[in-house]
Amino acid sequence: MSAAIRIQQVSKRFGSTQALDRVDLEVQQGEFFGLLGPNGAGKTTLISALAGLVRADSGSLTVMGHDVQGDYRAARRHLGVVPQELVFDPFFTVRESLKIQSGYFGISDNDSWIDEILENLGLASKANANMRMLSGGMKRRVLVAQALVHRPPVIVLDEPTAGVDVELRQTLWAFIRRLNEAGHTIVLTTHYLEEAENLCTRIAMLKAGRVVALDTTANLLRRFSVHALRLRTGGALPAELARDGAESGGWWSFPFDGFDQVETLLARIRAAGCRIDDLEIGKPDLEEVFVRVMQGPPQGQAN
């Protein structure tokens, strides 16, 4: 079985900007994959190279085993891309846009699938509205719909939830999850790290065009983030305790691996005679992983 996406040693330079620097990445069929990184990291450039919108200077990219240059027809038929920019054709209605997009992929009898997409994205009532008349969030939905008209096995969404309300986020992810369960490979970029943490089973982090972390979400959380007991105390902590924690904004944070350590910690604090004003348990989260990975020196390909 060929990989859904295989990216090998791909580099791309725009003038003096090295947008992609020898990127290696493989996404297996059926995965829900997250591509994360700060603004300008190269996420969109990588997606564009995959979609044939940008030509890589070197390296090779395949979609379901089809080279995006040499075998571009097959590669593009297998790929659906939701672009980051909110673009639309003001000449057409929603349904016309979707029918035309189907036609570009050589599909003419697509009405039942179009209806299904419209229904699933909450667009059914807007089917005959002109694109110009839609709100930003509605246009975003159409953009997602357009990427799906040809039932691509690999779906790439470039920040699909930017500027989108809670309701659409939930509808959208529910639909995308169903597609994933039905066997579609999903690749997602987002700046909402909670979203990525909940959805993606594996994550790559990009920084200045390089892959600086690549692992399952669970492993990343384990490696870079921990549980922590966070508390505010009346009065200063003794040095012996402060050594084990870190203070910021009046909150002390004590990392721990197992919950039995919480008891010991609390006992030590009580023994030191400190009063606890506020207390919570911080779970490992992707945001912390992200911050740590981005602060750290580039470590090349993690594996």
Add this chain to the structure above:
Amino acid sequence: MRHSGFSTLLYKEVLRFWKVASQTVAAPVLTALLYLLIFSHVLEGHVKVHGVAYTAFLIPGLVMMSVLQNAFANSSSSLIQSKVTGNIVFVLLPPISYLEFFLAYVLASVVRGVVVGTGVLLATFWFAPLTFAEPWWILVFALMGGAILGSLGVIAGIWADKFDQLAAFQNFLIMPLTFLSGVFYSINSLPPFWQQVSHWNPVFYMIDGFRHGFFGVSDASPWLSLAVVGACLALLTVFTLNLLKRGYKLRA
């Protein structure tokens, strides 16, 4: 069932101008009609060309000028709009080859040119006795001329990053070439120097050959015109296809 994306792209490009036909078809027909009214009023009775009354002589020129200008306008404005708004990605993401891309945009331009040209003809032919001496030339030059300007429109639409760059292309290249091509006069009435200059303008051959189809007489032989126009079309096709193949400005 799968077919090629070409037919849909062609359909979409035709639909695009047809949906706003008042701007893309009716307006240019009206413009041509105004030219006819003004020029024929001023010059009818003063000028006879190839033994043809001036108004009759002018009509095919206006028709062909409309074909050419609208063919150019169609592909160039469609592409620049798609680029500026970003919706060009909808055409770049599907499995459409650069050859299909080229053919769709050029053919849609020809359709627009022919539709407007027909409109101008219908609006003007009853102003003067018009003959259709050798109709095949009419068709051949309309189609080839439309394709040439459609192709130029593709080049301009891809090259221009902004609307004013496209306007410059139009004002400094397309307009002079079409106006200085014998639409309003026979180049035989020009001083020798300007006659020579006109012979270097390919649009002159398009209009001259086109007019030959109506009257059976022209400044140049229609076969010479066919050769020049055919060579231009071949050259532009190769040039444009090469741009598209390289992904110039479309696929960075």
